[in-house]
Amino acid sequence: MIHPSAIIDPAALVDEGVDIGPFSIVGAGVEIGAGTRIGPHVVLKGPTRIGKDNQIFQFSSVGEDPQDKKYHGEVTRLEIGERNVIREYCTIHRGTVQDQGVTHIGSDNLFMAYTHIAHDCVIGNHVIMANAASLAGHVHMADHVILGGFSLVHQFCKLGVHSFSAMGSVISRDIPPYVMVGGRPTRPHGINSVGLERKGYDADALRAIRKAYKLIYKSGLTLDDAIKSLDDMAPETPAVSVMADFLKNTERSIIR
CATH class of the missing domain: 1.20.1180.10 (Udp N-acetylglucosamine O-acyltransferase, C-terminal domain)
Structure with missing residues (x-):
């Protein structure tokens, strides 16, 4: 279940049913729930709590320090729910004390390759972030939001339930529930009727x-x-x- 080349800190809490691939590193303060599968070359840093039945693919970095110049080593957290799929090269950072001190991710989400979730983001359930979509700090995404590939979201923005962004959208304001946006500059384009x-x-x-x-x-x-x-x-x-x-x-x- 745990490859001999993986490095597990004694202060990590790893359920017996967890798979951890070659050369992955699980740091102190990381908790991993049953059924979760960690691929090769993954770095998990705490304090981070990962629930049950998640999949984290190779070369992802989960729970790293926030990329915020105000961060000076304070103890902050990352919380991840259940049944999330975190694909290759994803980066997910912990919170900052300037906000609530926690980055929170719900359950049943899909984060495709190269997506980035910055400090203090709050993400609901059944969210899809396509390849290389990126969130700046303090972004809130409600349930069932879909971000097209290479979408960029400005810090402190809120994305309402069932909202949708087309590929390459640059989102610098809030998106109301059910609304689709896209284009350059990014503009509303009706409701997400298909979704x-x-x-x-x-x-x-x-x-x-x-x-x-x-x-x-x-x-x-x-x-x-x-x-x-x-x-x-x-x-x-x-x-x-x-x-x-x-x-x-x-x-x-x-x-x-």
Whole structure:
């Protein structure tokens, strides 16, 4: 289960059911849950907690110090849930004390090769980051977000549930739930209708979401007035309520 060439610090907690490949390094303060498979040449640094049934492919660096000039060796954490797939050359860094001190990743996510998750990011469940997509620090991604290959996300941005970015998007503002963005410069391009249909959203919900999108992007309303209109729709459509709540809490404004 553990290759003889792997180096496991005595202060690491590794479940008996974990596979660790050749030349991988597991540092002090790393916890790895049952069923997780660590490929060759992987570096895991603590404090990091990795849940059950994750797959971490070769040459990934997980739990390393944050790339933040304000970081001076404070004890911070990385937490990873269950059943995530972390492909080749991924880099995932711990948090900083300037935020909550933790980078948090949920469950059932796919991080393709060369993706980067910076310090203090918070990622939900069922997220897909395609090859070389990169998050700066303090980014929050809700459930079911998809980032196309080589997408770049500015620090402190928030990406709403079921949002979608096309390949090469440069995201410097928040993306509301269900919205697709793309192009150079990056602009909104309707709702993620295919993804929503696959997740079971019915025709009535899709019509309401499209109407909400038009209020935000096509009506000429200010953002505050659009939020008021969404609040009027929200009691009848929970999906619209999700959009309204997101817009009320945006700090960087939204891509428009």
